[in-house]
Amino acid sequence: ILNVEQSPQSLHVQEGDSTNFTCSFPSSNFYALHWYRWETAKSPEALFVMTLNGDEKKKGRISATLNTKEGYSYLYIKGSQPEDSATYLCAFNYGQNFVFGPGTRLSVLP
């Protein structure tokens, strides 16, 4: 059984704070690691697809790193804004399927 873990489960930060959270996944049979942002009552939105060890991706204030050898990815948000409040999901793609983590719920307080 493949297990994808995310920590912390939830996070409250003040507007302007920078934050980061972790996705842990199996280090074998790696294909790709996906990050999604899921705002309440909306569709999960793809943020990044990462395939190579050492990958770093950036979109605005959000960035992600990938370590396939040790099986983790970090998502960073710089200068958090209230509109960043969402659940952040990572998904481990081993070719045949996606296994999602339980998500990190981020609340950014104004």
Add this chain to the structure above:
Amino acid sequence: GAGVSQSPRYKVAKRGQDVALRCDPISGHVSLFWYQQALGQGPEFLTYFQNEAQLDKSGLPSDRFFAERPEGSVSTLKIQRTQQEDSAVYLCASSLYNREDSKNIQYFGAGTRLSVL
């Protein structure tokens, strides 16, 4: 362009009732996935279609769950004789490529929240 559309957004069913959940994927997308998301958990895989072929239904929790995509576009997930444990958000996702393709980015609908009373 239009994204993945799911209907209804909310469904309340009495225990034992049959329900049908609809997914309209992005036009031209080959792959279609159904996921079930229970409260506090990540989405869990239910089934996968490549065009009209259901290639993987290993995640369907029981024979009360049935999915189809007869013309390779719209898909329906049917749950017969609903039980309280079926209460969850059901997400549909589509992708331009086969699921084995490394470019396989899944685009999600907003989900159907099913509550079984």
